[in-house]
Amino acid sequence: MAPEQWIAEHKIPVGAVMAAVVDVVRKHGLAVFDVITDSVGFCADGLTTLLLALPPLLLVVAAMAGAWFLRRSAGLAALVALGLLFIINQGYWNETMATLSLILFSTVFCMAVGVPLGIACAHRPRLAQALQPLLDLMQTLPTFVYLIPTLILFGLGTVPGMISTIIFAVPAPIRMTQMGIARVPRSLIEAGEAFGATGRQILWKIELPAALPMIQAGLTQCIMLSLSMVVIAALVGAGGLGVPVVRALNTVQVDAGFESGFVIVLLAIMLDRVCRPKDSAS
């Protein structure tokens, strides 16, 4: 018997173990997953319904005002308004709103988990070391692989799409927050200590403000990564701009494919310009 044959015959059951784990989790935790699916799905779909209930033009004006309020740039406000009008013109308003609410939910979750975790990592190098391979895995493991257990546990719909999005996007805010906090100049921390700051005061009054541009960059990255997942989310049944792309792919429609593709890019540009960190003053 050739050695490689022997090696092949004694296969280490990596796949079987993972399958068994998922099976056990499903058997014993089904109720929990149902609750998550129902509540998260209800909120995300509810937000989509709410956005769709409002007159589109009112939302366009609100988005324009929001862009102006955040960035004080007439050009950006115009870009947002024109972009949204283009989306209405192309007939993708409903899908855009569904995608927006999915991105909003996954981004809020990613930031809520990512920023505290990033802070913890910056303060505890051991934790950062332990988390490092996990974060690498989350970003490099092909999405379709963890889509399968997600489907088993959460069924078809918005929630598995959101879970996949979160798994892919959450490393960004964790890493950026960690880097931002770790790069706060030692002299600023010492200034805080020298004037009697507690650990909490140093975090809130020195570390977080100093790391804010990096955290904001993490937010922007998180949004962009979420947006890049819309097509995959559509594959497992989440609504939004991925749906027409998938449909165009299945029916080989060049025109519909490019239309929805452009809308996704446009949405990405608008969100990026509104959320990216301001150029820091010299």
Added chain:
Amino acid sequence: MSEGINAALEFRNVDILFDRGNRRGAIEAALARLDAGETREEIGRALKVTVGVAGANLAVARGEISVLMGLSGSGKSTLLRAANRLNRPIRGEVRIGNGLAWLDIARCDDDTLRTLRKTRIAMVFQQFGLLPWRTVRDNVGFGLELRGMAPSIRRDIVAEKLELVGLANWADAHVHELSGGMQQRVGLARAFATDADILLMDEPFSALDPLIRRKLQDELLDLQKRLKKTILFVSHDIDEALKIGSRITIMREGRIVQTGTPDDIALRPVDDYVAEFIRHMNPLPTIVAAAVMRRFQDLPRRPDGMLDGGRIAIAPDAAIATIADRALAIRSHGAWTQGALCVVPAQLSLGEIIALRQRSGLPVLVEAEGRLVGLCDDADILQALCGEARFRAG
């Protein structure tokens, strides 16, 4: 220790070591070797332990400016930072007078330490340590904010301290809009704002260009006359140390080499290391008339009973002076006119004496306690400038 009674801050047998290797027991082993007299190079190589400060004893009296001097790596900043425990001594005490009792900063609990840092000990940093996203006002109020003081009360105190450092109109500016000198004034105002009685200054003016540095030194001395803080000041600049220090401590390789008044250091250096610093100082602002002059009592007498001052002759009672038997008027240095001899106080700097000598073309007379006591002519000035003998008088 008799010095300790008036001291506001006192270091006693302070050893500060840093463990670079994180090996168990390395610090204890390093202390044992230190006590056995090994040098810090030997300890550093053998144990990966850096000896920052070893066996430091220093008392800082209330209201004085005590300067720690030394080359970089001499441990001066390390010792300063032990005063508010940014560096924690491994052995020894850092005592601060607290009411009637002494408190050991090196060993007190964290709450006490924070209270001391909020109310008793403030710090000014070399790189300013200002928070760039805050306005000048919010930077100055930082220490008060940490105490939990209400913004309305804070505002008044901050305005007062900004007035003190001459930045009243800059309260709403952001830090990056200010020049380096102004930024360090903000750092000073922040330190004053907490009304701490002890001020730690870690090379506060080193990052500034020389003109601004001198200006801020003057301002600090001026403020100190009014505020009477206890200041521990780190510098690597002997001119700065001599100018602002009421006591100077010279450090070398983590140990204190000499502590004394500026005169002690300048006139009686204990070893070549200290003398080397002194050789490189700028004599013009530092040396005073009293150290330059030839004393009348040392002058030879001429046959006619006048004192022989070289170009001029002076009556022993110093009432008359002549040059080539022509009488000269004697005027104090405020009311001096062309053709008269100029009288200066004994504490006038060498630089100013040279300027007066140059304008009058005549020797400069020195006055102490209302009497003329000596004169400075070219030979005396040159001798003072060229070294050695310049340190003869106090």
